[in-house]
Amino acid sequence: MTQRRGLLVILSSPSGAGKSTLAKRLMAWDCRLSFSVSATTRTPRTGELDGREYFFKSRDEFLKMVKDGEMLEHAEVFGNFYGSPKAPVEAAIADGRDVLFDIDWQGGQQITNSALKDAVVSVFILPPSITELERRLNTRGQDTDDVIAGRMTKSRDEISHWAEYDYVLVNDDLDECESRLKTILTAERLKRIRQPGLMDHVRTLNTEFEDHLK
Amino acid sequence: MTQRRGLLVILSSPSGAGKSTLAKRLMAWDCRLSFSVSATTRTPRTGELDGREYFFKSRDEFLKMVKDGEMLEHAEVFGNFYGSPKAPVEAAIADGRDVLFDIDWQGGQQITNSALKDAVVSVFILPPSITELERRLNTRGQDTDDVIAGRMTKSRDEISHWAEYDYVLVNDDLDECESRLKTILTAERLKRIRQPGLMDHVRTLNTEFEDHLK
Numbered sequence: 155m156t157q158r159r160g161l162l163v164i165l166s167s168p169s170g171a172g173k174s175t176l177a178k179r180l181m182a183w184d185c186r187l188s189f190s191v192s193a194t195t196r197t198p199r200t201g202e203l204d205g206r207e208y209f210f211k212s213r214d215e216f217l218k219m220v221k222d223g224e225m226l227e228h229a230e231v232f233g234n235f236y237g238s239p240k241a242p243v244e245a246a247i248a249d250g251r252d253v254l255f256d257i258d259w260q261g262g263q264q265i266t267n268s269a270l271k272d273a274v275v276s277v278f279i280l281p282p283s284i285t286e287l288e289r290r291l292n293t294r295g296q297d298t299d300d301v302i303a304g305r306m307t308k309s310r311d312e313i314s315h316w317a318e319y320d321y322v323l324v325n326d327d328l329d330e331c332e333s334r335l336k337t338i339l340t341a342e343r344l345k346r347i348r349q350p351g352l353m354d355h356v357r358t359l360n361t362e363f364e365d366h367l368k
Numbered sequence: 369m370t371q372r373r374g375l376l377v378i379l380s381s382p383s384g385a386g387k388s389t390l391a392k393r394l395m396a397w398d399c400r401l402s403f404s405v406s407a408t409t410r411t412p413r414t415g416e417l418d419g420r421e422y423f424f425k426s427r428d429e430f431l432k433m434v435k436d437g438e439m440l441e442h443a444e445v446f447g448n449f450y451g452s453p454k455a456p457v458e459a460a461i462a463d464g465r466d467v468l469f470d471i472d473w474q475g476g477q478q479i480t481n482s483a484l485k486d487a488v489v490s491v492f493i494l495p496p497s498i499t500e501l502e503r504r505l506n507t508r509g510q511d512t513d514d515v516i517a518g519r520m521t522k523s524r525d526e527i528s529h530w531a532e533y534d535y536v537l538v539n540d541d542l543d544e545c546e547s548r549l550k551t552i553l554t555a556e557r558l559k560r561i562r563q564p565g566l567m568d569h570v571r572t573l574n575t576e577f578e579d580h581l582k
Contacts, residue, residue, distance in 0.1 A: 278560075280569060284576035310577045316570055322560045324569060334558055341555030344548055346492075346536045355494060355538060356530055362498035363524045 158350055160247035161342060162270055163187075164255045164262045164319075165335075167279035168309030170290040172325045176279065177256045179332045180339070188246040190255045193219065196234035209239065227257070227264035232304065236261070247273060252339070259315035266318065275342045277335065278319035282326035284309075372564055374461035375556060376484055377401075378469045378476045378533075379549075381493035382523030384504040386539045390493065391470045393546045394553070402460040404440075404469045407433065410448035423453065441471070441478035446518065450475070461487060466553070473529035480532065489556045491549065492533035496540035498523075 163180075167173040181189050193209040195216050204210045211219070216235045219225055228237030238255060246253045247270075255261065266274050281287040287309060291302050316322055321338050325331045342348060377394075381387040395403050407423040409430050418424050425433070430449045433439055442451030452469060460467045461484075469475065480488050495501040501523060505516050530536055535552050539545040556562060 280566075280573070284573055284580060288580070306577075306580065310574070313570065313573060316566070317560065319560060321555075321558050322563060322566050323558065324566075334554075337551050338555045338558060340548075341535075341552045344535050344537065344552060346531065346533060349536060352494075352530070352536050352538075356527065359494070359498055359527055360524070363520075366498060366502070366520065 157248075158250040158348070159273060160186075160188075160250055161252040161339075161348070162243070162247070162255065162265060162274045163252055163339065164257060164265060164274060164276040165279065166257060166259055166262045166276070166312070166315070166319065167325075168281065168287060168312040169305045170287045170309070171279045171281040172290075172328055172331065173256055173279050175328065176325075176332055176335060177254055180254060180335055183336060184252075184339075186251050188242070188251050188253045190238050190243055190253050190257075192236050192257065193225070193239055194234060194236045196236075211235075226268065226270075227261040229258070229260035229264075231258070231260075231308070238265070252343075259312055259318065263315070263318060272347075275321075275338070276319040277321045277323065277338060278316045279331065280313065280316060280322060280324045282324055371462075372464040372562070373487060374400075374402075374464055375466040375553075375562070376457070376461070376469065376479060376488045377466055377553060378471060378479060378488060378490040379493065380471060380473055380476045380490070380526070380529070380533065381539075382495065382501060382526040383519045384501045384523070385493045385495040386504075386542055386545065387470055387493050389542065390539075390546055390549060391468055394468060394549055397550060398466075398553070400465050402456070402465050402467045404452050404457055404467050404471075406450050406471065407439070407442075407453055408448060408450045410450075425449075440482065440484075441475040443472070443474035443478075445472070445474075445522070452479070466557075473526055473532065477529070477532060486561075489535070489552065490533040491535045491537060491552060492530045493545065494527065494530060494536060494538045496538060 165173055165177055181187055191205060191209060193211050193216060195211055195213050198210050202208065220228055224240055225237040226240045226243055228235060238257065238261060243253050262276055266276055288306065291305055323331050323334050346352065379387055379391055395401055405419060405423060407425050407430060409425055409427050412424050416422065434442055438454050439451040440454045440457055442449060452471065452475060457467050476490055480490055502520065505519055537545050537548050560566065
């Protein structure tokens with residue numbers, strides 16, 4: 155049986171559109187999904203664990219990984235580097251598991267235009283309104299007004315890239331949005347090119363036809 | 369609001385793989401789906417109504433429609449012509465409704481390679497085994513052995529075209545197969561290129577950003 159190669163599922167959205175919650179729900183739904191933990195040079199926040207939220211790296215460590223070709227994508231945002239380490243992703247998809255990326259448009263663009271592009275399914279989450287986006291950023295209660303203002307500017311930049319994605323969902327209802335994400339993933343797995351085992355099945359049917367004619 | 373253009377959903381499979389049952393279930397599920405009633409030159413069977421199962425045409429009428437460019441696709445099978453009249457399909461998709469085609473690989477190939485190709489979603493249904501396919505053809509009880517033998521030959525020819533379709537389903541469980549078809553259709557409607565209204569939504573978000581900066 156030909157081994158199925160996993161998908162790279164890219165989830166992007168402006169901060170506050172529900173992307174991280176949706177990513178968590180998808181991970182809880184399907185054990186065939188692996189989450190791509192990003193590497194970053196930013197300082198860990200309270201409660202964040204190395205290897206869970208991020209792989210925390212020094213600037214030198216990070217840039218060495220980039221130089222050695224160990225990053226699938228990387229970008230600098232607000233003075234910090236973020237990137238997706240290549241090794242765990244390649245191990246997962248070779249094993250037939252799909253990998254979920256919670257990354258911004260810069261990362262999405264790099265993976266979608268890399269050698270792995272045939273395995274990419276990209277989804278952009280739009281907020282129902284900017285008022286709602288700002289409300290969600292404010293009620294997090296963990297950021298200063300300046301940080302929120304910065305996020306709003308970045309949000310506008312992020313949203314401007316919506317048209318580079320395969321699927322677009324407007325998150326006006328979190329449960330509905332979750333259900334749509336699952337539908338997209340289930341359908342993508344049913345595409346002919348995602349099912350290498352079909353060739354074997356058709357070969358068996360042809361052998362049966364031959365036996366039938368004898 | 370930009371009007372959504374409907375999809376052309378092509379369902380093909382060898383005779384006996386469950387395609388017609390699945391088509392009926394899809395039609396019952398979603399009122400936004402229109403069924404493309406084929407035209408044919410074959411004699412009506414008992415219980416078949418003109419305009420419901422088929423549009424029954426004389427050979428001359430049929431060939432005139434082809435000559436006048438009124439057929440989306442057509443082919444000759446076992447001495448009879450079959451084809452999909454263009455007018456009802458164009459009316460439906462212009463109105464934002466999706467159209468379901470229960471047609472063979474010859475029809476599928478013509479639509480998939482026509483000017484409408486961007487609107488096509490094609491699904492091929494494979495039987496779990498040839499033994500099962502033959503069993504289903506026998507238990508229909510409406511055909512002679514010769515007709516069944518002819519269908520088996522045509523089935524092999526039909527199956528050989530499985531790799532021309534976007535999605536492939538193995539129908540080893542009718543309910544599961546139905547559910548997968550619905551999943552595919554739901555996901556296809558969530559593709560960015562299928563949602564012309566998104567551009568308006570993003571325009572509104574940008575206006576909100578502008579107001580926010582004032």
